[in-house]
Amino acid sequence: MRKVYSKIETIAGNVISVKATDVQYGELARVSTAYGDTLAEVIKLDGELVSMQVFAGGRGISTGDEVRFLGNPMRVSFSDSLQGRIFDGSGKPRDNGPELTDNLITIGGPSVNPAKRIIPRNMIRTGIPMIDLFNTLVESQKLPIFSVSGEPYNQLLSRIAMQAEVDLIILGGMGLKYDDYLFFKEELENGGAMSRTIMFVHTASDPVVESLMVPDISLAVAEKFALQGKKVLVLLTDMTNFADAMKEIAITQEQVPSNRGYPGDLYSQLASRYEKAVDFEGSGSITILGVTTMPGDDVTHPVPDNTGYITEGQYYLKNGRIEPFGSLSRLKQQVNDKTRDDHRAIMDGMIKLYAAYKSSLEKKSMGFNMSAWDEKLLKYGSQFEKGMMDLSVNIPLEKALDLGWEIMASCFEKDETGLKTDLINRYWPKGK
Amino acid sequence: MKSVGKIIGVNGNMVTVQVAGTISMNEVGYILVDDKKLKSEVIRILGDSCQMQVFEMTKGIKVGDEVEFTKELLAVELGPGLLKQVYDGLQNPLPELAEAAGFFLERGIYLKALDRDVLWDFTPIANVGDTVAKADKLGTVPEGPFTHEIMVPFNLLKNYKVKEIKPAGQYKVDDVVARLEDEKGNTIDVKMYFEWPVKRAIDCYSERLKPTKPMVTKVRLVDTFLPVALGGTYCIPGPFGAGKTVLQQVTSKNAEVDIVIIAACGERAGEVVETLKEFPELIDPKTGNSLMERTVIICNTSSMPVASREASVYTAVTIAEYYRQMGLNILLLADSTSRWAQAMREMSGRLEEIPGEEAFPAYLESVIAGFYERAGIVKLKDGREGSVTIGGTVSPAGGNFEEPVTQATLKVVGAFHGLSRERSDARKYPAIDPMDSWSKYPSVLNIDAVQYARKILFRGSEIEAMMKVVGEEGTALEDYVIYLKSDFLDAVYLQQNSFDPVDAAVIVERQRHVFSHIVDIMGAEFSFDSKNEARTFFNGLRQAFIDFNGVEWQSTEFFSKEKVLVDTLNKKKVSLDSFAAELLKAGV
Numbered sequence A: 001m002r003k004v005y006s007k008i009e010t011i012a013g014n015v016i017s018v019k020a021t022d023v024q025y026g027e028l029a030r031v032s033t034a035y036g037d038t039l040a041e042v043i044k045l046d047g048e049l050v051s052m053q054v055f056a057g058g059r060g061i062s063t064g065d066e067v068r069f070l071g072n073p074m075r076v077s078f079s080d081s082l083q084g085r086i087f088d089g090s091g092k093p094r095d096n097g098p099e100l101t102d103n104l105i106t107i108g109g110p111s112v113n114p115a116k117r118i119i120p121r122n123m124i125r126t127g128i129p130m131i132d133l134f135n136t137l138v139e140s141q142k143l144p145i146f147s148v149s150g151e152p153y154n155q156l157l158s159r160i161a162m163q164a165e166v167d168l169i170i171l172g173g174m175g176l177k178y179d180d181y182l183f184f185k186e187e188l189e190n191g192g193a194m195s196r197t198i199m200f201v202h203t204a205s206d207p208v209v210e211s212l213m214v215p216d217i218s219l220a221v222a223e224k225f226a227l228q229g230k231k232v233l234v235l236l237t238d239m240t241n242f243a244d245a246m247k248e249i250a251i252t253q254e255q256v257p258s259n260r261g262y263p264g265d266l267y268s269q270l271a272s273r274y275e276k277a278v279d280f281e282g283s284g285s286i287t288i289l290g291v292t293t294m295p296g297d298d299v300t301h302p303v304p305d306n307t308g309y310i311t312e313g314q315y316y317l318k319n320g321r322i323e324p325f326g327s328l329s330r331l332k333q334q335v336n337d338k339t340r341d342d343h344r345a346i347m348d349g350m351i352k353l354y355a356a357y358k359s360s361l362e363k364k365s366m367g368f369n370m371s372a373w374d375e376k377l378l379k380y381g382s383q384f385e386k387g388m389m390d391l392s393v394n395i396p397l398e399k400a401l402d403l404g405w406e407i408m409a410s411c412f413e414k415d416e417t418g419l420k421t422d423l424i425n426r427y428w429p430k431g432k
Numbered sequence B: 001m002k003s004v005g006k007i008i009g010v011n012g013n014m015v016t017v018q019v020a021g022t023i024s025m026n027e028v029g030y031i032l033v034d035d036k037k038l039k040s041e042v043i044r045i046l047g048d049s050c051q052m053q054v055f056e057m058t059k060g061i062k063v064g065d066e067v068e069f070t071k072e073l074l075a076v077e078l079g080p081g082l083l084k085q086v087y088d089g090l091q092n093p094l095p096e097l098a099e100a101a102g103f104f105l106e107r108g109i110y111l112k113a114l115d116r117d118v119l120w121d122f123t124p125i126a127n128v129g130d131t132v133a134k135a136d137k138l139g140t141v142p143e144g145p146f147t148h149e150i151m152v153p154f155n156l157l158k159n160y161k162v163k164e165i166k167p168a169g170q171y172k173v174d175d176v177v178a179r180l181e182d183e184k185g186n187t188i189d190v191k192m193y194f195e196w197p198v199k200r201a202i203d204c205y206s207e208r209l210k211p212t213k214p215m216v217t218k219v220r221l222v223d224t225f226l227p228v229a230l231g232g233t234y235c236i237p238g239p240f241g242a243g244k245t246v247l248q249q250v251t252s253k254n255a256e257v258d259i260v261i262i263a264a265c266g267e268r269a270g271e272v273v274e275t276l277k278e279f280p281e282l283i284d285p286k287t288g289n290s291l292m293e294r295t296v297i298i299c300n301t302s303s304m305p306v307a308s309r310e311a312s313v314y315t316a317v318t319i320a321e322y323y324r325q326m327g328l329n330i331l332l333l334a335d336s337t338s339r340w341a342q343a344m345r346e347m348s349g350r351l352e353e354i355p356g357e358e359a360f361p362a363y364l365e366s367v368i369a370g371f372y373e374r375a376g377i378v379k380l381k382d383g384r385e386g387s388v389t390i391g392g393t394v395s396p397a398g399g400n401f402e403e404p405v406t407q408a409t410l411k412v413v414g415a416f417h418g419l420s421r422e423r424s425d426a427r428k429y430p431a432i433d434p435m436d437s438w439s440k441y442p443s444v445l446n447i448d449a450v451q452y453a454r455k456i457l458f459r460g461s462e463i464e465a466m467m468k469v470v471g472e473e474g475t476a477l478e479d480y481v482i483y484l485k486s487d488f489l490d491a492v493y494l495q496q497n498s499f500d501p502v503d504a505a506v507i508v509e510r511q512r513h514v515f516s517h518i519v520d521i522m523g524a525e526f527s528f529d530s531k532n533e534a535r536t537f538f539n540g541l542r543q544a545f546i547d548f549n550g551v552e553w554q555s556t557e558f559f560s561k562e563k564v565l566v567d568t569l570n571k572k573k574v575s576l577d578s579f580a581a582e583l584l585k586a587g588v
């Protein structure tokens, strides 16, 4: 029987400490409070003093509450019966189903040996031209949606999830608004996808610390399913809430912040989660689609900034559209040479022209005369926005490519496009 | 006597240890957890306790766990068999680790860096009775396309007599191939490999030379306008997605050097995999062998332990210096040095050191300077030259170059290739900002011709900025043509598609050839009636040039596209500026 400690030495924010021996770094403890039991995780050992972050938070904890160490790190049950179920951030059922306790697996395990990775090769089709044509999503990619709050990012997330051909969807929610939680549930149920979905949802009203577990739990489960051959899509929304929870703990711990209060290891912490995206040779895969809201629409804010350095691109959602600038799929070149031979040229060429359109627009807004060339660009820009950028457009890649040629032919002469002559000869719409 | 200790504290990847016996700074120790040993390094000593950074995940460590010290500093093995390898930051071979442990990097498994079973064809050079000192050649073994020299270990600091040397034959790295005797009569066995502490620069040369010979990258913008020299240093700062990694990847493929060391430091594992899978298939035009034969990959990506990330750049540069001793030119590419700096920051924070700007440690600048100082072109003791060139990417927070790592780096490097978000957003690759970037090294082309083109580039961008204020209508036709010329130069020469099979790599000969057309166009005088006519003309010319760039050097198509280009130009060209004519006569 494990020893019970009944004297809490310090309580600061969500971190408590007790004097104890024989405790492992990263071990879990159960704290019994007047409001019920909560888990806590060991985050520092200093001689006899053991510091823990308390999942339910420090509020209401008494120095006389009992702490019992469990002898193991955070674990989650793994089996097929997870499918269709909904849990909270500490792994407890949120639906009315039974608690699962069999086959416990440790979360936050080691990373994949780079030598065992393979080059991603399968395109994930979404029917959204700004994705399929310009920034193709690839199986095993890790890619967040960068968004200002108020944009329909969760709608976009669920739309991609429903359209993608995957075996299993795992939704990890952090600080999710209750409405959004219900939205996902409804969408997945209506789309008939709930039976192949697992949800680990921490809502905005749950204790902050619990959100810290969500990515690790979701990804540990995803990893096991992927090793069994399943194509798993993990949705993590919103990773900014996750980072903010880390910031809170770091400040409580009096760590020296590196940038706007965030801890110096923010990059490594985010990376260890996102790098779980993988394609296992001869087995399944994990694709991670996240949401990173940008406080104040500022891409240089530490959370989107560090995320951008880690993930394989980002979709930049603004004014209800995926912006061509700022959006990027770093894996697109792994697949877009196997789609159609004009794919790459259209992708680059149309964006270059769109950039030129933007500067004509700027000139116009400053009241300058529009040259013939400017007029062409203005026409092009509005057609591009309507045909390609509008999120209501839902067409396959090939149709989007054809549309690209149509738009260019209706606005420009051939040699104004900057495309190679040989492609123009083959694809330029007849009679233009 | 090796010392032992007991854990008294754990904080992230740092542990505090109560020590019995003597230890030294940067000594390696192992923490005993369950049935595993976790490698760690002493980073601070306080009385009879010390702090160690752990090169593994620290989960499960308890107060009271035992620590065994080794009396050795963090070191790498140097000997034949380094080429083609893929190591983690501590020189663990990752493919072998995968064989031993499967998909995941299980902690506490350490394998030999050099394969102990491979037989190497040894040819002795030294003779019995010879006097030798550190780095002198004892013999050679062929390693891929190179003659790998078996040298007197660099940590043997005196003069020695060769007592015994093995005859030509096949030996393993662990076999003793020579026996040396020092002045006091002690004998020293020399194997085909030895260890060297990574944080100490190898300095077995007679003099350091000034880097002046070009290190050709086959990126036009770099070689022509912002060159790098053999033995020089350069940095590539840029916001995320601007193209740092792609630029390094194409350089690692195409650079005209003997050996490339890739240090994938704290960034995406997937990017290393591309290199890993691609290089064995690609042919090095210089040797006809696969590119992998000239490559070493040090891979400590973002989710691998932070402390070994800190070590990884030193592991890489030590291997580079080792091959430099054989008279070879080595290119070390580190992506990203910011992750290395952040690893230092994480550790400094745990040590509760007084933080500097953005919480980086106060010694950041000197450590960065010290790292780049390990580059250089040197004259070896036997008169040959060898070089280590270092190129590092920098990932500044928020893409703002006014931050400590970029600033500290800019102080010490010889060339600055700053990537701009504006250019990458507009898909103008490589997105090196041609205005802000600089190089202190000589161009591969005639400097006067390069300056001539650069002037037009600058003038054109001034006019462009001006046009934003006064509008196209307020710009003189003459100025407008200069703007079009500079935009043209940007589109057809500075921009280069890394994913185009032909355009991706342009040899110097072709750069020179193409650049004479550029000078011809930059110096051409036209008589346009309107801006519209001028723009239409340049659109057509650009089209012709891009087609020309896309065809194989000196193929039949090359000549036909070249003719189209020249014909297009001559339709509107009235005369040539006399300075440009001079340049063309002298040759670019």
Ligand SMILES: Nc1ncnc2c1ncn2[C@@H]1O[C@H](COP(=O)(O)OP(=O)(O)O)[C@@H](O)[C@H]1O
Binding pocket: A328, A329, A330, A331, A333, B238, B239, B240, B241, B242, B243, B244, B245, B246, B247, B429, B430, B431, B496, B497, B498, B499
């Ligand atoms: N030279 C280039 N040619 C074509 N595309 C490029 C080039 N450089 C970068 N890109 C595009 O930009 C993406 C991001 O480039 P990358 O080098 O990974 O950026 P960084 O390392 O600066 O974050 C690539 O995946 C590719 O799509």
Ligand SMILES: [Mg+2]
Binding pocket: B244, B245, B246, B267, B335
């Ligand atoms: Mg990169």
